[in-house]
Amino acid sequence: MPDARLTGRVFLNAEGQGWFSDREFDDLMMKRAKSVAASALDLAMPPLCPVTQDEVSAIHALSATAWASAHFIEEPYCPRCGVPFATDYGEGVECPSCIAEPPDFECARAALVYDDASHRMIVGFKHSDRTELASMFARWMIRAGSAMITSKSIITPIPLHKRRLFARRYNQSALLVREIARQTNAPLSVGEFVRKRATPPQKDLSREGRKRNVAGAFGFKNDTATQQFRGAHVVLVDDVLTTGATLSAAARALKRAGASRVDALVLARVVKGGIGAI
Numbered sequence: 421m422p423d424a425r426l427t428g429r430v431f432l433n434a435e436g437q438g439w440f441s442d443r444e445f446d447d448l449m450m451k452r453a454k455s456v457a458a459s460a461l462d463l464a465m466p467p468l469c470p471v472t473q474d475e476v477s478a479i480h481a482l483s484a485t486a487w488a489s490a491h492f493i494e495e496p497y498c499p500r501c502g503v504p505f506a507t508d509y510g511e512g513v514e515c516p517s518c519i520a521e522p523p524d525f526e527c528a529r530a531a532l533v534y535d536d537a538s539h540r541m542i543v544g545f546k547h548s549d550r551t552e553l554a555s556m557f558a559r560w561m562i563r564a565g566s567a568m569i570t571s572k573s574i575i576t577p578i579p580l581h582k583r584r585l586f587a588r589r590y591n592q593s594a595l596l597v598r599e600i601a602r603q604t605n606a607p608l609s610v611g612e613f614v615r616k617r618a619t620p621p622q623k624d625l626s627r628e629g630r631k632r633n634v635a636g637a638f639g640f641k642n643d644t645a646t647q648q649f650r651g652a653h654v655v656l657v658d659d660v661l662t663t664g665a666t667l668s669a670a671a672r673a674l675k676r677a678g679a680s681r682v683d684a685l686v687l688a689r690v691v692k693g694g695i696g697a698i
């Protein structure tokens with residue numbers, strides 16, 4: 421080991437003695453100071469449940485009331501779009517809307533039903549600074565999409581147009597992608613699949629209006645970006661699936677670029693008429 425007095429500093433950590441350059445040592449001290457400050461802040465302001473705003477013991481945690489109100493989607497569901505079924509119709513039986521108008525993605529899976537409870541979680545995640553929720557949401561999504569994520573899948577978010585990204589500071593779907601990739605070791609692509617034109621929000625549009633609104637909205641940053649999707653299995657990530665129009669338009673763009681299969685994984689999905697309606 422080099423002479424610490426001359427070239428750097430010795431620091432004792434839990435694993436034993438480590439040697440750091442002055443710069444590394446200063447960085448380490450800064451990180452420690454920040455983490456001590458963050459712990460002090462946690463003590464001063466206990467973490468709140470993102471749904472009920474009750475105090476909870478740990479960050480990422482839901483209160484008992486919120487757990488009871490969260491509707492996780494379990495089988496049976498449509499093998500194509502993942503909408504939960506009231507009864508098991510047998511293997512391979514798809515829901516009426518997938519039969520009438522098959523989506524452009526192969527399969528979609530959602531962790532939660534989109535209802536009051538999940539709406540509050542997602543709003544907190546989208547519009548306030550509850551980015552620490554991404555890790556918990558990603559765990560739920562990985563569970564819902566366990567059959568679709570492989571070590572070769574490319575996980576990519578539904579992109580925001582750069583103007584909206586600027587206004588919101590971050591793309592919540594990209595945060596989910598980073599967490600899913602971190603927890604599964606699957607490859608990710610963020611910023612290569614892009615939204616070429618700004619589209620008005622989908623929420624006030626009819627089903628047909630939504631389709632028209634996002635038609636041709638997606639593309640790629642450049643030719644190299646397009647290349648990486650050729651022959652790939654892509655898992656598109658978004659926060660909410662409403663009619664599937666955005667995910668379908670994105671899947672079409674990816675398949676046009678040569679993706680071999682495109683699946684969709686979302687945090688919550690709208691279930692028309694509520695759970696058990698089909």
Ligand SMILES: [Zn+2]
Nearest residue numbers: 498501515518
């Ligand atoms: Zn379906």
